[in-house]
Amino acid sequence: MNMRKNQFVNGSKKIICFDLEGPLSPQDHALKVMKLIPGGEKIFEVISRYDDLLTLEGKEGYEPGDTLKLIFPILVSHKICEKNLTAASERAELVFGAKKLISWLQKNKWKVYIISTSYQQHALSIAERLKVLKENVYCTKFPLNSFLEKFFYGKTKFPWLALIYEAEKVIVRELWEENLDSGEKDQKLKDFLDEFFWKKLPETELWSTFDSIKVMGGAAKAEALGEIAKQNKTGLKALVAVGDSITDFKMLKAVNEAGGLAIVFNGNEYALPYGTVGIASANAMDLKKILNAWSEGEREAVKSAIEKMSSKKNVHWLLAKTRDELAEILKIHQRFRKIVRKSAAKLG
Known part of the structure; x- marks a missing residue:
């Protein structure tokens, strides 16, 4: 030697x-969580395609994996909580x-680290099962319960809910298709979601929290x-x-x-x-x-x-x-x- x-x-x-x-x-943990929402799987697939398009376009300030940020308004509007995130992770398989x-x-004597786009509730759960040290895990911090409390506690009016529910209907009925990779709906999909995420959402009280989420991607x-x-x-x-x-x-x-x-x-x-x-x-x-x-x-x-x-x-x-x-x-x-x-x- x-x-x-x-x-x-x-x-x-x-x-x-x-x-x-x-x-x-x-398992794609975020997809599993989105399946708890009516039409959630289709919504996630469309937003995931949008994530690819923004990455390939090189949108300033956007990083691959920011899908986990984009689905935040939808998770909050359906009151998905950290218990749901943890439950979905507990059922996740490990690669053979x-x-x-x-x-x-x-x-x-290798030092093993995990660098994951996943929400912390999932990344830390899998790391524990694999016996990887918690301090060796880099992932997306996502205090969802705090978000829910911020937007729902002590309030009776939620004007942003109608905006999100309407967007969900359009995504499921008009933007989703079985083979999104064909690119046939890319322009329509991008035009609609550009308008929703970067023009309409900033006008709601969700925006400051949305903008503060830092995805590990x-x-x-x-x-x-x-x-x-x-x-x-x-x-x-x-x-x-x-x-x-x-x-x-x-x-x-x-x-x-x-x-x-x-x-x-x-x-x-x-x-x-x-x-x-x-x-x-x-x-x-x-x-x-x-x-x-x-x-x-x-x-x-x-x-x-x-x-x-x-x-x-x-x-x-x-x-x-x-x-x-x-x-x-x-x-x-x-x-x-x-x-x-x-x-x-x-x-x-």
């Missing part, structure tokens, strides 16, 4: 940061092998990586990041460009181009060989390990892949994504 490699391992720079929904738990993988990592995830690196007195080059979707691409990109290891696990078209390695699998333990290689010799060892696994068609070294090659790899990831994430697979 050469000096550089020895320094890497003995310096305990075995640090891994997981996205939660996808790599560790297949996730618990075993986290246990193996910890036994091998996009750039915030990349910033969390920086904090983790700083805490461990290292750089992004020493980190492993695992993600699968549009909320993760900035995190994956940051680690990949720094020379670290960005793993796309059952990724979609938004995440795959930013990975170092792609793994498509129904078993989280399939990350073990790659992580072992990384701890022994960083990227060089990972690339070598993948070359030795050439018979496996679900693990790929993504660097320098052409657009056509990535398109073929994406097909494999989409297949496993549907198996593992089910109805949540089609969300950005």
Whole structure:
């Protein structure tokens, strides 16, 4: 073992940061919560599509994953409370092998972190089940009970309710369709929701609270990586990041460009181009060989390990892949994504 490699391992720079929904738990928690509302699943799918459109447009101040902010007025209007958020989380499954993988990592002296767009009620619940330290979880703070008290306690008139209920009707009856990814309703959808979120909602008492919600997505995830690196007195080059979707691409990109290891696990078209390695699998333990290689010799060892696994068609070294090659790899990831994430697979 050469000096550089020895320094890497003995310096305990075995640090891994997981996205939660996808790599560790297949459920989309916010979708599950929205299903408590009449038409909630359709509303969530439309708003999730809107989230993708705003991200691709590059709207100033908007980050991928802000869906969790956009659904706030709807959750409040139907008096969804933190008890509902917790109950939905308690029923959430774990990705097969996730618990075993986290246990193996910890036994091998890896520092395990979760950087999740999810509301804190869900992220901390899953972390506890996986035995990941609470202080190692970065997620979206969402004191929903406080919001409910603020907008309903001691009041008899709620002029903003009619605005939200009317918007819900339009979303369900006019904007939703089975295949939103076709893009056929994109312009109509965007025009309506632009008007609702950025012109009408600011005129209500909900706006100041809405505007204050900070979702742990996009750039915030990349910033969390920086904090983790700083805490461990290292750089992004020493980190492993695992993600699968549009909320993760900035995190994956940051680690990949720094020379670290960005793993796309059952990724979609938004995440795959930013990975170092792609793994498509129904078993989280399939990350073990790659992580072992990384701890022994960083990227060089990972690339070598993948070359030795050439018979496996679900693990790929993504660097320098052409657009056509990535398109073929994406097909494999989409297949496993549907198996593992089910109805949540089609969300950005």
